[in-house]
Amino acid sequence: MATMLAPLRRYTKTAAMAATSYVGDSPLFLADYLLRLVRVLVLLSIWRTILTGRGTVSGMTLGAVLTYTLIGEAFAEQLSVRTELGNALWEGSVATRFLQPMSMVGQFASDMIGRWCFGLCAFSLPLLLLSRLLDVSPQPASPAAGGWFILSLILGTSVGLALEFIFASLAVALEQPIWFIDYVRRAVTTLLSGALVPFALLPEGIGVVFTWLPFASTASAPLRIYTGTGDAVRLLLVQVGWSILLWALARWLWQVSREKLVGFGG
Amino acid sequence: MPVPDRSAISASDTVVELTGVWKRYRQKQRSAQLREVVRTMLRPTVRTIEALRGIDLQVQRGEIVAYAGPNGAGKSTTVKLLSGLLAPDAGSVRVFGLDPVRDRVRYVRRIGVVFGQRTELWWDHSIAASYEWKRVVWDVPRDRYERMLGFVKELLGLDEFFHTTARELSLGQKMRADLGMALLHEPEILFLDEPTLGLDVLAKRQMLQFVKDLNRERQVTVMVTSHDMSDLEQLAGRIVMIHHGNIAFDGDFDQLRRAFSDRRRLLIETAEATAPRLAGADLLHSAAGRHEYVFDASEVKIAALLEQAAAQAQVLDVETHRADIDDVIADIYLRWQHDGKAQALATDAQSSQAQPAAPPAPTDA
């Protein structure tokens, strides 16, 4: 039993270290949460401006769009997966990660989950509690939608993690600075993931195309399931499909770039 | 800026003057306990460190001064104060009569700084491009630049990688390039903070020789910090040791040895494999009849040790030399550690009876 729990302890300890890495320092890092709050307030106002009086738009009511935006911001970190892999590559400290008795994916994932904990407590939960003051319903379309949302979020995280490793391997393969690849990825995924603008509000056809791209599995799929504006089963199957495909690609790219990875950066 | 006519300047003029310099840092203490996390965020425990405690220091033009001390003694803080990166909390720092912080722009034209753990090179550019950048930003006249460039390229062996990007250089090559870069504007004083960090034996030797040549030929004053004592002994005529923010020693290396101990090494070769037991000397190692001991020559005479050895074994050969400076310094640090612990115990005992007087609060610089 102890042997089975030992790996779990390693990862939970890593997560705990990451969760507390900012705490004890100045509280100025909380300014980021303030900025996120402002962003969500502005976006909610913009949707009200655009959609008031238009009824249902491509299956989405104003209420659904507002909930979509609120949940999208509350779970922004989970819908746009970022790990310390980029920093480790830039610092050239990836090599030391190979010396730790944990899988690389496990290390970075547990670190990422640890960092999430603080944000979930300090921002996500208060935002959800305040939602009524903002005249936005935080509730899922149905209890089943809420349940499927959790599964979809896990799958979306899986897809996001795979993309992390793919982009990192590409940066190494192309011999480009990791910050550069991250800069491109961030700009592109904001639009293609559906985190900022629901696909239903885009011109016909464009939204459909975006839905089939892997980025949509990270944000649009869980949010559509939550708001009941998408076929949950179909969206989950697409996420599973992308998860399998992208992890196979990530694994292959990682193995191919393994030697270069160790000496990259620094 | 015209090159100073160094022949007209008295060899004994003071270039660096620290008077009653205090520097304190505040460090937040963090708990390893999850349950302490909120408390440390809202009411952190703060530790105040007195990096420098009213130090006085003067350096004359043309000197090479080694500035040494254990980790956390205040060495890098001193270099940062002298480089104009920090202002003292109390006291004054003057170099060439200038205040390094207030007169920064004028001042930094006359100094060169090399931090062992930081490079001034442009990462994605060649050394040539970084040096050209230096020429423009420091406004070095072209003829002076070319002259110094030739000088540093030759003495530091930069030609082989002069057109390579910094990112692709080894640590030793980067350090040499950094040193060359720090000299392009012909500084009058050079501050070297751990310049031999991570260098191999040959690279270290080359760098040290270069600095000595520079000092001899161009009268550049040098202040160097390092943990590598043998490097410092080769390089500097004067060593200033700093401990807990105070200057604990200021003199030459021979005086240092005599002041703290006169450690010597004794190598005895005997016909027997077993090492003789010598009262007053510690056996370091013994192999195939060769036995090395360390002893304090101020406490026990070599003759007495040899007498003891001869009484126990057939002595075939004897060799004696001064203890490595690293051993001397290690002894000093160990003694300071013990003194520090003793003082801490004494302070605890005293504080349980009465409040000790607080150190004087530094006034603003």
Next chain:
Amino acid sequence: MANGLARALLRILQLWRLYGAMDVIWIARDAKTFITWYITDIVVNGAAVTATLLLAERFSGIGPWAKSQVLFLLGYAVLASGLLDPFCNYNVKYVSRRLGRGQLDHTLIQPQPIWMALLTEGFSPLSGTAALLPGLVLLVWATHALHLSVTPAWIAALLLNLLASAIIILAFSYLWGSLAFWAPRSAEEISSSALRTLDQLKSFPLDGLGLGLLGGLLTVLPVGFVAWYPCRALLGIEQSAYQLFTTPIAAAIISAAAILAFRGGLKQYARTGSQRYLSFGHRR
């Protein structure tokens, strides 16, 4: 005084020439880098405006703004940011990174005033200009579609407001970024967080926001002055011609606040220095 000013200007030009040359050397070091950089910059700038463009297309405008007016707003927003990029590479714009990573020392050992170093070190005339063309294209296209009366006075007003918007973005980054003097670890990424918020919201018309929120977006978080407010004035949505000067005045106020904050931070830095040092992003 005039002499000193002339010398300073000459020096700035000299340094720009130096950094410009270094930028050319860097980006042209191999064909792969050159092509990758430009393609990705186009993609990034395209992605930045696509969401709003698509929304405007779908709903024939956003709120009271017609499609072409939204296009004008987007072009202006891209151009305002684009004006900064050639001058603010190497984290000059994201100043909190330099401060938080203890990299200010590299600037302090240079024999020039800090403002001159920051004004020139980030000059990247080749690698930093990718946003200018798309921004200009959008602006010209929108101007034509709106049949705007493009007089010299209007162009002067456009340039003045564009410059003011660019200054506001930079001043905002420095105002928040100065917090890194006091909290280098926590505030290291505060400039990038603040500018990211600005970037994401700059291309949306802000009509319809509550007074309180709008007030905040025209003061503490000046998103409104990046594009929305100056475009209202330039497109004649505002009735008073004096509104053309509001953004420049806001730029002066925010800049003054940023300078005060930064100078206060420098005094703090002279006392405490930096206990951190990370070389990432420094001259990379």
